[in-house]
Amino acid sequence: MAETISTMQPPADFDQLRSAILERKGDLPKRLAQIAAYALDNPDEIAFGTAASIAAAAGVQPSTLVRFAQHFEMDGFSSLQALFRARLRERTSSYEERLRYLEQGGELAESTAILNGFIGAGHRSLDALGAAVDPEAFERAVRLLAGASTIYLIAKRRSYPISSYMAYAFGKLKVPYQLVGTSAGIDDDLLAMATGKDAAFAVSFSPYASESAVQARAMAARGVPVISLTDSAFSPLAECSTEWFEVVEADHAGFRSLSASMAFAMALTVSIAEQRRRL
Structure with a gap:
């Protein structure tokens, strides 16, 4: 009998992983569900922690982290952690941009950038509300x-x-x-x-x-x-x-x-x- 090949693709970023977790929430085995809940509630811990420290905090064995990553079509823990670190890099870039605004335009540019950033975030939140x-x-x-x-x-x-x-x-x-x-x-x-x-x-x-x-x-x-x-x-x-x-x-x-x-x-x-x- 021919082997069944998964047609699912690994998530490209944290948002895609989050969506996949929520879509499969009801079908996740107990231990994988524990990791899913911990990961969504503590994304920074996943980015910074070791497999051992994350597993201990989530109440599972380190090998379960590998199974969790593979369940979502990733190679292993390193691939999983890379998504969470990329999420942090995206956030960190906003701080770097604000520093550039300070250097180029002074305090007014910095404050305006912060205002525009929050306006943009508000627009994105409201745009998503209707569909949610x-x-x-x-x-x-x-x-x-x-x-x-x-x-x-x-x-x-x-x-x-x-x-x-x-x-x-x-x-x-x-x-x-x-x-x-x-x-x-x-x-x-x-x-x-x-x-x-x-x-x-x-x-x-x-x-x-x-x-x-x-x-x-x-x-x-x-x-x-x-x-x-x-x-x-x-x-x-x-x-x-x-x-x-x-x-x-x-x-x-x-x-x-x-x-x-x-x-x-x-x-x-x-x-x-x-x-x-x-x-």
């Missing part, structure tokens, strides 16, 4: 949240501005909500009041806030439906959510804005208010 969100899933999320007695907003660290904005907008739109994350430290007490008639909206991006994941899982375990916004199928929020949405922000010089995430949150907030008006 399933319209039917978005409608289901709106209906679920609009029908809730109270919407609990869960977010920490970089994600907190999103929930803070939604709380402000819900207040203006007269949508009952509870912002989780108080200076009084009574988050658990607030969440304990939620029932199956309520719903939660959770936000977390890599590196994920462990407290947000714990709170979202606790809500789901008690029968409170959770809608989440995150940046990976490997996010801890994805596994406990009724509906979850993946939004990946483009970055400039390693800094990620919230352009697409805020646009999503604004659309969701207004859609919920409009849906409640019709009920």
